[in-house]
Each structure stands twice: as structure tokens, then as C-alpha cells.
Amino acid sequence: MAAENAQIQKGDTVAVWGCGPVGQFAIASAMMLGAARVIVINRIPERIELARSLGAITVDYSENDVSVLVVLKDLTGGTGPDACIDAVGLEAHSSDLQGAAR
Incomplete structure (x- = not known):
């Protein structure tokens, strides 16, 4: 649904924040709609590896020198x-409760 709502066109570059189950579906859907590149932003190694196996470019935002904005621009x-x-x-x-408040 998110990929459809994003009106992805053939050849587009799509960024997906999160690659849990919903993110994995978004990656696959973006590619099915013709995205040339899907860039995934996440920090969990297993999910990042799964996204790579689908053909996504991955950005691990937990790495010390990573600025997602700079990487996307590059x-x-x-x-x-x-x-x-x-x-x-x-x-x-x-x-926890404090995390939910954020």
C-alpha cells in the first residue's frame, strides 16, 4: 500500500526507512512497481541482510560516521x-514507557 501511495514510477529511486516485515514488503513492492533502486535505512544486521538479498542498497544508520541525509544525497x-x-x-x-513517549 505504501509503495502504491508513493506513486512509484519505473526507474525511480525509493528510500525505505525500516526493514522489518512491513519494510521488506515495501522493498519488494517498490521493485515490482519498477523502482530502479531501493535504499533501505535500518540498524538491525539481520534485517539489513534480508533487504540486501532482495537487491536493496542498505544504510546502517547506527554506524558512527553515517549521516543518512549525506548518504542519500551521495x-x-x-x-x-x-x-x-x-x-x-x-x-x-x-x-518501554519512556520510548513510547518519544
Whole structure:
């Protein structure tokens, strides 16, 4: 649904934040709709590896010197992605009360 709502066109570059189950579906859907490149932003190694196996370019934002904005600009020649999908769940920060408040 997110990939369809993003109106992905053939040849687009799509950025997907989060690559849990919903993010994995977003990656596959973006590719099915003709995206030339899907860039995934996440920090969990197993999910990053799964995204790579689907053909996505991955960005691990937990690495010390990683600026997602800079990486996206570098990967797109300064123009940014054609479409962005937020596939991060509620548990992205923390499962405790303080994390939910953020």
C-alpha cells in the first residue's frame, strides 16, 4: 500500500526507512512497481541482510560516521529519492514507557 501511495514510477529511486516485515514488503513492492533502486535505512544486521538479498542498497544508520541525509544525497547525485516510505514500527525506539513517549 505504501509503495502504491508513493506513486512509484519505473526507474525511480525509493528510500525505505525500516526493514522489518512491513519494510521488506515495501522493498519488494517498490521493485515490482519498477523502482530502479531501493535504499533501505535500518540498524538491525539481520534485517539489513534480508533487504540486501532482495537487491536493496542498505544504510546502517547506527554506524558512527553515517549521516543518512549525506548518504542519500551521495547515492542520488544530490537530488534525493523520488519517493520515501516510512515502514518503521512503534517499537523503533524502545518498548518501554519512556520510548513510547518519544
